[in-house]
Amino acid sequence: MKPQRGWDTPASPTEAQAHGSADELTRYYVSVREQSAQLCEPLEIEDFGVQPMADASPPKWHLAHTTWFFETFILREFVPGYAVFHPKFEYLFNSYYNGVGEPYPRPRRGYLSRPTVAEVMAYREHVDQHMQELLDSADAEDVQARTVLGLHHEQQHQELLLTDLKYNFGNNPLYPAYGGSCADAGESPAALTFTTFDGGIVAVGHNTADGFAFDNELPRHEVLLQPFLLADRLVTNSEFLDFVDDGGYERADLWLSEGWSTVQAAGWQAPLYWVHEDGQWCEYRLDGLHPLQGNLPVVHVSAHEAFAYATWAGLRLPTEFEWEHASNVAVEPGSFVEDGVYHPQAARGSGLGQMFGDVWEWTSSSYGPYPGYAPLPGTLGEYNGKFMSSQLVLRGGSTATPGSHIRASYRNFFYPPDRWQFSGIRLAKHIE
Amino acid sequence: MKPQRGWDTPASPTEAQAHGSADELTRYYVSVREQSAQLCEPLEIEDFGVQPMADASPPKWHLAHTTWFFETFILREFVPGYAVFHPKFEYLFNSYYNGVGEPYPRPRRGYLSRPTVAEVMAYREHVDQHMQELLDSADAEDVQARTVLGLHHEQQHQELLLTDLKYNFGNNPLYPAYGGSCADAGESPAALTFTTFDGGIVAVGHNTADGFAFDNELPRHEVLLQPFLLADRLVTNSEFLDFVDDGGYERADLWLSEGWSTVQAAGWQAPLYWVHEDGQWCEYRLDGLHPLQGNLPVVHVSAHEAFAYATWAGLRLPTEFEWEHASNVAVEPGSFVEDGVYHPQAARGSGLGQMFGDVWEWTSSSYGPYPGYAPLPGTLGEYNGKFMSSQLVLRGGSTATPGSHIRASYRNFFYPPDRWQFSGIRLAKHIE
Amino acid sequence: MKPQRGWDTPASPTEAQAHGSADELTRYYVSVREQSAQLCEPLEIEDFGVQPMADASPPKWHLAHTTWFFETFILREFVPGYAVFHPKFEYLFNSYYNGVGEPYPRPRRGYLSRPTVAEVMAYREHVDQHMQELLDSADAEDVQARTVLGLHHEQQHQELLLTDLKYNFGNNPLYPAYGGSCADAGESPAALTFTTFDGGIVAVGHNTADGFAFDNELPRHEVLLQPFLLADRLVTNSEFLDFVDDGGYERADLWLSEGWSTVQAAGWQAPLYWVHEDGQWCEYRLDGLHPLQGNLPVVHVSAHEAFAYATWAGLRLPTEFEWEHASNVAVEPGSFVEDGVYHPQAARGSGLGQMFGDVWEWTSSSYGPYPGYAPLPGTLGEYNGKFMSSQLVLRGGSTATPGSHIRASYRNFFYPPDRWQFSGIRLAKHIE
């Protein structure tokens, strides 16, 4: 299944690159870059600078850092005599590339009232102009490959910009709305059904003939799966509420040891944006604070909560390879960022649904290298490989993911206690 | 000596109240409130929201909190049927008054991108309008007294707004300038001279006949002083640099135990805004980063650094009562915020100079209650009294203090390691 | 009043030194050193090594450190060719003297299973033998003065050994008993009476003609006191229980801001060793866990609790100079360590009682230098002076203090939240 939704742009960067058309790549460059700016349209100037926790960077930082990526890895390397926009931006907007020098400390990104939003926008224009000139003139495969990488990088930060902004708004007692809307389809989700998979030797990982992928999706290789069942839809709010009401957050026996420690230390009693007000559960969504809608997918749960829920339900989470193998028979996807709803939607239809979009699905697989994995050469090798410890893989993209950005082999990764991403739960079951 | 500099307003709030003129009080109200707005004129919208450390609140918060003070302690109590501007502001902009309920957590003030600056300005206008109506109509002494208190409170926050903003700008690698300027008067300060005081029984504390004072300056009472010498000017940058160059930050024997622990834990090597760049010492001032000017007063040192310097120099810090007694013979004051220089200036002339303005002067006196001290009744009793532990008294006001706000009996107080205020060093000596 | 109780030794070290008798000093040396060993008799080997918090050193460490003091400051300086007992002990048993090199980290004292107790006892014997040889042969005033200092130092650590051991036992769910006993004298304390003092100029600090004192008690000087009342006895458990039952630990308005933060962060609900078991309050004492005895003095309260109690009672704590001045008319003292009860006893008789012994009494005075204070020369100057920040003075000694160690001018000092010392409350009142 091809997860992408319709775009008003001619092609994804992968296809543009595959077709070798510099013109298409330029158009795609412009399109993705504009998408970042469009996502910021509902913001006030004040919203651009806030970093409500170390992991949630300010929108302004995302806008600057994605620009820094093009400047650092393309313009400075491939444009002779290129003059940087500002000499200190190399330091200020480096995220974590030790090969480019000591980055500005992550927890301090929210302290940078300067450069202003206007200055960051000027930075973007400066780099865009030089990038377009370069794309027009250069046929070099390196430039094109890095441009495509830079655009996928920017798409990742578009999603982060939304999740980080949501963390800001969702923790502000005023609960400001960003936008989107969320139709409700009744309280009762359909009974949970499962699709059966036989197991056996299957191929996983990206097929390089299919265009762009990150290095962590390679090389494609074979794995052996046991037979398993995979749920046809995501766990819903009303199902998760049953877990809450059954004392799920008070029962140590349901949790991994680290999860239980986190529950106690952080005082978790419900998913991240659930708010108990005036005797009822509400949920902060990007369209504001609303009464909890039972048939929407539960979202913003950590892997620990996903694990505890699955244990309580007598089931388990899928492995990343079970998920990837199953995605071959996925039916209609859920929402993507282009849909403008900014919240996962209720399941529809039958068959293996919601595999792409709506929520990132926690798997039980730790994030590690595939057999024969080789990171990109040079400093860009820091992009993915150095994070292969202590994290878990999530699959499928979310309502905040650009539809053109996701694919079956795509591996997202976060720490088990993380829950500010649009992360949810799909259940699986071992077949004896 | 009267420390005040010229104002374009008719009188200080103290005098306005003393004269019993509602009209004057209103004019003073308007004047002080406008001063807050004027101090923000050089700011970009982005600068209003930043809280670069827990103690350094965002400018927007200062603007809202001072307004909250009038709304909470005057309008809500004295205007029947007064409708608050926003129901959640009582919570959001409460600083530390437990009597008004649990305050919004201090370290999270910088996460509030909403309300916007425009909304906070509207809040100010709303409250100003109601305050002026009340002042026009009410003769109640309570209302007038609390209004005067509120204006002194606002003046305190004007200074904090500047020091907090300086902490933001001074830690931004771009070192943005706020404004002001700082003339240099040559490298070499005049040799240090001292004024001699005989000691004996002297009266300290505020004389209630002289108008407004905070509760912590009362009651006026007698203390017994030993004979002492007090330096006629502040310690300068070049003098402090001698201490640095002599290994002052590496010699445990010069420091109090807590100070030495702080030096090691924080890695202090110089005063807060000294930056070693390209082989020379620079200092960040509100007019930008400049080479260190030797004859300017050293500023932004902690009490621990002041103590270590004094020990190194074979001298000591004065007690708060020595300082207060000596201030009776003070000559020309230093700079105040109305001077618009925003940085302490070089000493001029002879005699006991710079006692008021330029820098807050650390004393060796812990901040405690005077004999018979009684805090204000009710929730306003939390204003000063509950902070009487572990802090030291500073005296005299600084270049960021409104000149109409300071007086000889005024007691400022900070923790010994604090150094983001305009705090400096005046030396004293025991006479055998 | 002379606070000392009867000893089986001829004289206090102070008097021994004053009389210039080397023989008496030697006898006193032996006596004090033996007292340390006697205090350890009830201990099991396992008890010697435990450090239940950073501030509570293991008994073994106290035994070694006090020995290190004699070796470092006397034997190594005054005995030519003296061979240290072990080359690494200089490092291991240095408490905080930077002049002797980097001390072994305080929080790790409990990790030193070696040297064993037997080895530490051999260390003591080694040093005692050399000390006695030196005292027999030397008339040097330096040696005698440092020996007397070392003996007072050892007496301080005898008290700490007991309080640190109590913290260990009192936090062990088995509540082991050390020894002592605690007669109860009925539930109801006598009604609280006060002694009146007129104020005026009084002399405070040690009179050097009276023998030994620490440098922080000097120089004797005059201060001006306002008239005041001082309570004739300590606050009792039953009186403090009234405060607890009245919600004292839940009312922010009774506490200093730092105290309230501590209450919330540490979850304080009662004094340190009060344990609520089976529906009643018990108190861990060195003779075990027992039902709370109402007429015993409340003990193991922080200065914050003392302040909050006094505020609740409409009274205040005395200053250290009020206390010292009042001690001139003190009647019968309370218990000292020689009494072997190891817990403060109920008040007896009339007049200003319990001023010495029973509990250290929190004052409202911060610990600072007297006018003209000069620390001891050299490394021994680190003994007292460098701690003169953020601490409060306590006066009078406790049930764990050797009676020969205390005097009217004696200044003990701890941080406001500390409560593992035998610290209690005496109330005072301002007279208008």
Place this chain on the structure above:
Amino acid sequence: MKPQRGWDTPASPTEAQAHGSADELTRYYVSVREQSAQLCEPLEIEDFGVQPMADASPPKWHLAHTTWFFETFILREFVPGYAVFHPKFEYLFNSYYNGVGEPYPRPRRGYLSRPTVAEVMAYREHVDQHMQELLDSADAEDVQARTVLGLHHEQQHQELLLTDLKYNFGNNPLYPAYGGSCADAGESPAALTFTTFDGGIVAVGHNTADGFAFDNELPRHEVLLQPFLLADRLVTNSEFLDFVDDGGYERADLWLSEGWSTVQAAGWQAPLYWVHEDGQWCEYRLDGLHPLQGNLPVVHVSAHEAFAYATWAGLRLPTEFEWEHASNVAVEPGSFVEDGVYHPQAARGSGLGQMFGDVWEWTSSSYGPYPGYAPLPGTLGEYNGKFMSSQLVLRGGSTATPGSHIRASYRNFFYPPDRWQFSGIRLAKHIE
């Protein structure tokens, strides 16, 4: 290959249980329990109570906790009317079983000077007596199975007792020796050779017909391996020293991101017990501090160091299934605890050596459940399953492991930064 070395006991618990002989089980019970006491023979009483970090429990605690395990899960469940030795031991010596109630806080285990060592030994005798009576009388398979589990549990704690004691001694500046000895076999290790494996579908996990295994080794199942090479011996000190000398601890590009953060935060510059003294590298071993022996295996490295070393060497760590599959052709094992050397020995001979014993070998596999994994029922289900997050699997046992305790399917697990276990490095390589 059978990794066990010679024992003076008739059979391993697994075999005893397999043979169904109660008599053999009793003899094995006695043998294992005695082994714990024997390991403590070199200790002084003072050594039994020290907990030098939260993870390193005191020897006394290990002796009591293993006893608690038999009392809690066997005697209390299977002996009607059994009277516990002490009512508070259930709480004091519970490690992490929430099903038995809130455990005594782990970081406070070192604060329990009571019960004494003698009391703990009496506890052991009490439980041993009742266990032997039960084993004599009961044929119940439950009792036997839990006894075997309890003995394997005790063997695990025997190893931990040694590693925790080593952490204590190795961080004591006196570097006390425990025992053992370590023959050196010359400076130069043999050149590194590899054994080739073809990959394909292989079975992993424990075969239940072969006797005891922990639940985490089950169920046996098939996995698909790619072809790979596995090093025939462990990485040596001299090889690791090359990494150190090549700036291995200063090059961010060699490390996983978490590893690099740990290096910087903890200041790592070499493996845990390497000490640079007098210009040369020494290593603390259980036989004391000695000059580093180049041909001994490097030990006490974290997974991060193992990963960085492998990256530097252009190789990688094996997966746990590669390791398990390869172990089928392992030749002579290294040292086990029964050998009494207490330190890994130099490689000998040719072929795939040192797979069992000497050091635990870090794998790149995260510790997770096998397909169809089911924890033990009830509270014992907390034994292994709840730790299946964020940890990595180590294989093969160490010089501190009882030889009868290890097997090819055995999965040990620790966090990537942990290095106080006897953990080392075996290299692997992908074959294209």
